[in-house]
Amino acid sequence: MDFLQTYGFLIVTMLQQGLLGLSLYFPLMAGQLSLASPGFYSLGGYIAAILLTAPQFAPWRDALGGWIFPVSWLLSALASALLGVLVGIPALRLRGIYLALATIAFVQILQVLSLNLSITGGAVGLFGIPQAFGFVDRWQYVFVFLPTVLIVLLFAHRLQGSRVGRAFRAIREDELAADAMGIPPTRYKVLAFVIGAVVAGVVGAMSAPFLNTWNARQGTFDASIAFLAYTLIGGSRSMWGPLLGGALLASLPELLRGLADWRLVINGLVLVVASLYLPQGIVGALGRLRRPAPPQRPAPPAPPAVRGPALGDTP
């Protein structure tokens, strides 16, 4: 029990951040780099926090008892899905860096709104959110987050093998070719985006009681980049990558705690070094170790254009 008392919070945080990394993975399955996750995370958290603290919902809380928590997750999922469709349909006409920037703008707009609306508690945020199911210790949130991780992983696994997952992959590899094969890209891209939004929204709703307080700092540009870093450093081609990246990077500040002021500097250096030397992410690098090295071929000539093919610069 001592172990859980000491490291419980860290373990739960690792699971939580791993889930947020996974929320980027779904749009990436269809080749879409969306940085909108913090927006949905923040929205889900606010919905849960408002349901759990606002006086006008007191009758609901009395009537539902412990069920108020699953209800808040469900409502957050629905709201995220709805907002995901509304934002996704127009935004997914954009590609690559343009989509990334549009989703950053979406997160910024939501942040300014949550800083200024009264229902979100303005700049101060919402306080005194009751603990889920009357949990006494923070580590007990393992019982909430671990099953969620397993469900999301199972879902991702089943999705990959399904018709929809194969359509995602086709769009990721070549959208025009997929379109020509009769796969409607927009519909699938929005679907992938919405799945990611729902995951982020539900994680937000679960995190509000876990963190006990919710404010505009939960859904920021920094969070967008942190989640992107989880995915890229863990590996974006496998569902294990974002989970591993999220868990590792979330634990880094804790592991470096002894270095006090320098830990954020080292965190930054880790980002630089990892993106320079682990281009396929940790999972990609591990995969290369396990598989026999491919037969040596002469190195391909360096591409003349320094522009990256994956990102493109066509909106």
Added chain:
Amino acid sequence: MTELLQNLINGLAIGSVYAIFALGYTLVFSILGIINFAHGAVFTLGAYFTYTLVVGQFENNGLIKGVNLFPAGSPFHGSAWAFAAAAVIGALLSGVVAVIIERLAFRPMRARGADPLLALVSSLGVALVIVNLIQILVGAESYSFPTDIYGDLKPALILHVGGKLVVVRTVQVIIFAVSMVLLLILGYVIGRTRTGKALRAVAENPGTASLLGISVERFIVITFFLSGFLGGLAGTLVSTAFSVAGPYFGVAYGLKGLAVIVLGGLGSIPGAVVGGLVIGLAEAFVPAQYSAYKDAVAFALLFVILLLRPQGLLGRLQIQKV
């Protein structure tokens, strides 16, 4: 009417700084096709460099004190010339930092032909390092420039329009003038000189440019230097108008700069200028009672323009090749 004029003046002054800051992003994007997220940190650094060269004193909770270029007793101490010299040196140092960033965080990646998204993450890591180093070295306080040296306390111009006052601050005049002169010089260099021609060739197609005998690597270094110079100078200009709001001061400007370049057209130099002025003016015209929503203006504009005209106001639409 008076309000319109006052908003116009405020908007043009801040918009012109947005423009020169955003130019740094757009230059790098047009050459490398990447977004350098460390640009906001370079902006912060520029302000800190100038501050240390002018004042040379930080509060006590950092590791270093700073250097005063013109200490008390030296001929130029406290003059506007000392300030101008410090601003230029600060911008030059920012340019050098940008070149070092390119060397450490971008070049190794380019050599491998890595995904540009990774450049996003590595430049973000660089930003994190710079911002936190500033915090460790000189502390987290905010600082004010001794702006009275160039007479900021006296407004440059007070107009009486219809019984009301329109105030033009000296800082605003300086910011606007410096930005416009810089833009004109840059426009001349890029449009008319040999260097500019080579730069445009590299932006158009690095492969062909290198076949034509242009050293692509050298122009990448020049581009980063220019970008850092403009970013650092923008940092100094903004912080003379307001104040240096601590190590995280550049982050918000970094994001706004992204909105500016996308609004104008990613990679387009006139686009960055137009985008900067449009966003500066749009923010100035937000009514006082909604001023809390001012920071959302740039992003709302960005979102709308991406949906209506994804190539930006002045950008070219590129044809997707099959």
